[in-house]
Amino acid sequence: MKKVLMIDIKKCTECGLCELACSYKKEGEFNPRKAGIYILPKNVLVCRHCEKPLCAEVCKVGAIIKDELTGAVLIDDQKCIGCRACVAACPFGGIILSPDGKVVKCDLCRGNPECVKYCFIGAIKWEESSKVLAGARRLHR
């Protein structure tokens, strides 16, 4: 069963622990602007790992691929030329431009997302897609 990252923005307390945990794991420093997830008041910017990623479509060098195993949309650093076309193409603001001009994006931590570990309020969940579906059905009943 495939697992997906689900975010309930109504629960979010804007504590930013997800940003800190992410940037620390990826970049070795605490810096929300270098994290793959960014919290705004009542909004969160993070890659949705789309089934049909628009970012991959606009990438001229084929640096963005969809990992079939984890479902993650990944950027191949070796291929990426840093044109930032993907940043503009993402309708969710999920690809983040770090202060040093680098493109930063969630890679689901190879199937063990650090942000989920630090979301104590339970706004970010790493769930099997069947559970998400059940939750959505309950919500819309």
Add this chain to the structure above:
Amino acid sequence: MTNVNKFKNRVGIVLPYAYAERILHVDLTTRKYTVEPLNLVYARKYIGGKGLAARYLFDLLKPGTDPLGPENVLIIMTGPLTGTLAPAAGKYCVVTKSPLTGIWLDSYAGGYFAPELKYAGFDGVVIFGRAAKPTYLFIDDGEVEFRDAEGLMGKTTSETDKAVKEELGDETIKVMCIGPAGERLSRIAVISSCGRHHGRGGAGAVMGAKNLKAIAVRGTGGVTVACPEEFLRTCEESIKKDVFGDPNAEFGRSGGTPEILMWAQEAGCLPTRNYSNGQFEGASKIDATAVLELAVRRRACFQCPIACSRWIRVPSGPYIGTEVEGPEFETLYSLGANCGIDRLDAIAKANFLCDELGLDTISVGVTIAWVMECYEKGILTPNDTGGIELEFGNHEAMITLIEKIGKREGIGDILADGVALAAQRIGSGSERYAVHVKGLELPGYDPRASPAMGLAYATADRGGCHLRAWPVGVEAMGATGSFWMGTPIEIDRWSPKNKAMLVIRMQHQYAAKFSLIICDFCCWNNEHMTNLLWTATGFNEYKDVRMFELAGERITNLIRVINVLEGITRKDDTLPPKIFEDPLKSGPAKGRVLKREDFEKMITDYYELREWDAEGRPILKKLKELDMEDIIPKITWLGGDAR
């Protein structure tokens, strides 16, 4: 020199750890700024936040300075844990000479400003002088811009926040600002930041006097720590043990500070009708259950897993649609029970007005309660109040009065500088009913039902404050466990015995804690805190928990020195007359006052244990013991043996 120190202090690593290692100095008079290296000797000894700012203030502030003059210094300081994963450490403090008390002031706020300042590359900001015209600062990753704030004048705190972000074109910018009350130099004005407030002591008026409407900051840098693996492990452990594993931290998540209201009610220490009683018959209408019923969402400060604050919305009645973050316990006490008001909707509206105008809810509530008592006693008449009927429980009158205070209209002008000055202006015996210590209005725990709390108020560094020691929990509310802040001390609730020891221990912990800065709502374990400190900074001496406690003692002594230099003596370490003379009318402390002889015993014990002299002044031996030789030349009372 700094670099040499850095190499020496930190094992083989050159990158700055935990600290940004830079302090921004801003002179508003000349519109110039300089970036100074952080004094690492100070940082090692005084940690950050409260302690570090105290050390800087000691160097920069001349005793006797007018708090509202250009010579006063406003220091904004973060701590070594700010901006990291350490739980509940996203707060910062402002330190200055208080216009309300004329002595030391430190005041804390959470929100999102502190980490942003650190990410912008500064541990702190020191502000001198006075701008010729309304100004706001924009700190953008190490660059500082002095911007015109003419268009912001008169705006409320949330309006200012919004306008600054719009003008700078970035909603991720963090803003600290003052409201109309601060502009009008109200001595009970707050500094607001991201919906949180540096509440006590009138720091807002200091900003107002400097013609500084706001400070905006954007930071894109990061924070690294000295021992990454240990630090991460310590953070995880602290979150597990101090936030989720400690029953005493539970209230933050369940109902937030409003939970305290019922504890205080049951202990009979909930000040009611201007400290006339210790129990409020309407308490159940304004308790945590009532607040949670109206709650619409929770919000956390940055890097905080607790998320204690609730936004509430008033669903009906005359104040329909009022939305406010809070009210917190102290507001429920001061604008509720203490004014005899049992309507949560009215308290919410009053809270909202205070936030927007930029006023401290405790000081406003206590001042209004005092007006109400003076009105009922006939000291004030409708003639004085501009026709407002100011009986206890009149919520409409309270709301009107808050608006008048914020705008300094009519009687509001007299009240806008807090209860001590208001009583002095009105006279006619009204001073007898003013509830404050050193000019700072008392918070919501009655010392007649908790003698140790009386000692805590009397000896708190910034005046009548509950956040320098909180003995009421273990003394009167039946709290146990980590609230002892160490091994339990044998105490009897009504006896003065051992109370000084309890208060001193708590004061040391809070002083060190507020230097890290960790929030007072979690982590009452010195070992956990000192582990966070050394793993973040690499200051290995803090592997020994005694060094951490010693730092707390050093900071407390330094601030006492600052206060004594401002003229504080034993006679100032006292409580309002009501506490000694008017017995409580109900609850477990029914019929009780705090006996003067008991209080004097506690104070004497306290000075002796602290090894201060009979006037409450730190002595040479103590200062040397605490490794504070560098401050001795400026201390006047040490006499010949000091030099």
